[in-house]
Amino acid sequence: MFRSHTCGELRLQNAGKHVTLAGWVQTVRKFGAITFVDLRDRYGITQLVFNEHLNNQLGEQPLGREFVLQIKGTVKERSNKNSVIDTGEIEIDITEFTILNKSAVPPFTIQDDTDGGDDIRMKYRFLDLRRNAVKKNLELRYAVNRSARNYLHENHFMDIETPFLIKSTPEGARDFVVPSRMNQGQFYALPQSPQTFKQLLMVSGYDRYYQIVKCFRDEDLRADRQPEFTQIDCEMSFVEQEDILNMFEELIKRIFLDVKGIHYTDAVERMSWENAMWQYGNDKPDIRFGMKICTLKKPTSVFTEKTDHAGLIADANFVVFDSAETVLAIAVPGGAAYTRKQLDELTEWVKRPQIGMKGLAYIRYNEDGSLKSSIDKFYSEDRLKLIADASGAQKGDIIMILAGTEERTRKATSELRLELGEQLGLRKKDEFKLLWVLDFPLFEYSEDDNRWVARHHPFTSPKPDQIKTMIENNPVIEDASNYLSHPYAQIKANAYDMVLNGNEIGGGSIRIYQRELQEKMFAALGMSEEESVHKFGFLLGAFEYGAPPHGGIAFGFDRLCSILGGSESIRDFIAFPKNNSGRDVMLDAPSSIEETQLKELQIMLRGEK
Ligand code: ASP
Secondary structure (H helix, E strand, C coil): CCCCCCCCCCCHHHCCCEEEEEEEEEEEEEECCEEEEEEEECCEEEEEEECHHHHHHHHHCCCCCCCEEEEEEEEEECCCCCCCCCCCCEEEEEEEEEEEECCCCCCCCCCCCCCCCHHHHHHCHHHHCCCHHHHHHHHHHHHHHHHHHHHHHHCCCEECCCCCCECCCCCCCCCCEEECCCCCCCEEECCCCCHHHHHHHHHCCCCEEEEEEEEECCCCCCCCCCCEEEEEEEEEECCCHHHHHHHHHHHHHHHHHHHHCCCCCCCCEEEEHHHHHHHHCCCCCCCCCCCCCEEEECCCCCCCCCCCCHHHHCCCCCHHHHHCCEEEEEEECCHHHCCHHHHHHHHHHHHCCCCCCCCCEEEEECCCCCEEECCCCCCCHHHHHHHHHHCCCCCCCEEEEEEECHHHHHHHHHHHHHHHHHHCCCCCCCCCCEEEEECCECEEEECCCCEEEECCCCCECECHHHHHHHHHCCCCCCCHHHHHHCHHHHCEECEEEEEECCEEEEEEEEECCCHHHHHHHHHHCCCCHHHHHHHHHHHHHHCCCCCCCEEEEEEEHHHHHHHHCCCCCHHHHCCCCCCCCCCECCCCECCCCCHHHHHHCCCCCCCCC
16 A cells, blocks of 8 residues: 555544655755655645654655655654644654655746746646646636536536547638548548537437537637637537526536535626627626726717717817717726826827727816816817716716727727726626627628628527528628628627626527528528538538427636636646647647658648748
C-alpha cells in the first residue's frame, strides 16, 4: 500500500495514528536539528517532521522541491497550529521515508502566486496543473460536467457519440481538415459541431440526445477563443421553442445550484434581439445593470423600432450631430461628479482605434437641477433637460453622447456602457443574471459575397408564420444597396441565445425538418441544387423518411466554467489549452511531418508563405 491517507485528510482526531503518505515536496525548512517538510498531493498539504536521526539521513539524500516522497510516521498535535490549511492542527512525526523519485528544479514555483509567466507555465503545463489555483478550476469544470450530466440523464437525454472524421459542417467558420491515406486526395473535416448528426439522431427516434463534445473551428483567434473547444450539445424531438427554453434554463439553474450553491429563483428574462440591439447595442447584453441606450438619431436600418427623440437634437446647427447617421446617449449614474480629467480619459478611451469614435459629448445633470454640457453652444438648457429626460438621467448623472455611423456607434456605445459599468463596480463577479435573447433575424446580408447568409446556421427554421414569406419570395436581390427592403431582411428565426452576464453561453434553434423548406433555405443561401445535394444529400434524404419536428441548443462549456469560476479566460479552465496563435507550446504543435508521411498522403507542400 503506497499510502493510507491523502495529504489533505488527517485531523486532530487522528492523533496517535500510524500513517503512510505519498506526495510531492512543497517546501523544506531546516530548524537546527529538525527539518520540516510540506508534503502536497491533490487533496492538500501535510506537515512532516524529520527528527534528529532522520535529519542526518536527509543530509545524505537531500530533498528538493517536487521530489516524490513516501513517508511513514505518527500523527501528532502541532504546537504551532496553522489555521489556514485543513490539516493545520497536526503534523507527522516521521519514522521512515523513501524518495520515490527526484525532480529537477521546477522552472517556476508551484504556488498560487507563482513567479512563472504565462509562456513558461504553458510550456510546463504538467507542472502548472499541480498548482492549487489551476486544480480548483479543473475541479469546477468537472463539477459543471457532472451536474449537467445528472440533469440531462434525469430528463431522459441519452449521451450518444458522434464521429470526428466527417464532412464539412457549415457553422460559419473554416474547417480543420484531415487528409485520408486510404482515399488519396480526399479529406475529412473535423466537426465544427455535431449539428447534422444530432438532427439525424432525431430522425432515428432518439428523441433526447446530448453530448459533452469537442468542436473544431479554424478561426483567427480573437481574444479568448480556442481552436478546439467543448460544447454541451443537446437536441430534442417534438418540441417548440418554449419547451427548449424551459428545459435548458432549468439545466443552467441546476448547474448554479450544484456548483455554486445558488438558488436561482428569478424567472429568466427574455428579450428580443431587436430590443437587445436597441437598448444595449449588442446581442448579448449584460443586464446586471441598467444604463440603457437612448437613441437620439438613427438611419433606416434593419431595426424597425422608431425613435421619438429624433427632434431633440435637430435644428441646432450642430454639424457633428447633423452629419452623423446615428446619435446615441447613455446616462451614467453619479457621473455629474466626474472631473475634467476623468472626462478627458473617457474621451481618449472612445477615440482608441478599437472603439473608433471621433469624440464624446456630455451633459452634466447637476444635483441642483442645472445642466452643463460640452455642447451648450448649440443647445439651450431646456433642450439639454429634454435630452437628459429622454435618456432616463437623474440629478447627479452625466449623459454621454456618441455620434457616427450606425454599426460603429452602436458598438462603441455598448462598449462604453460596459466599461463604465465595470468602472462603477456594477458588473459583480458573484452576481449571475441569465437572459434569453430571441427573435433573431434568419438571414444577414453579406455585402462581400452579395448573398444572404444564415445568421445561426442553415438548419434553423423561420418563425412559423414567416415560412410563407420565405417560400413565396425569390431570394435573389437585384439592388444590393437596397437589401433591407427585401422581404427576407425581416424574416425572424426560431432561434435563441442564452446570455449570462454579457456572455453568450449557449445558442440554438428549432430546426427545419421538411425537405422542401430545407432546399429552399440552401437555395436562399446561394447554393445550387447540385451543391446542396453534394454537401447535404444525406440530410435531405433523411428528411424524406419521417423526420420529427425537433430543435436543440449547444452551450459553450469552457466559457460557462470560466464565468462560474469568476475568470475572464477560458484557457484557465482547460487542462491543455492552446495559445493565441493556436499553438500547443508544450507539445510544440502544430509541427511539420515526415516526408514519408506526406508521400503516403500524396501531399506535396507548395512552399508558399
Ligand atoms: N450547432 C450549433 C452551434 O454550434 C448549436 C445548435 O444549433 O444547437 O452553434
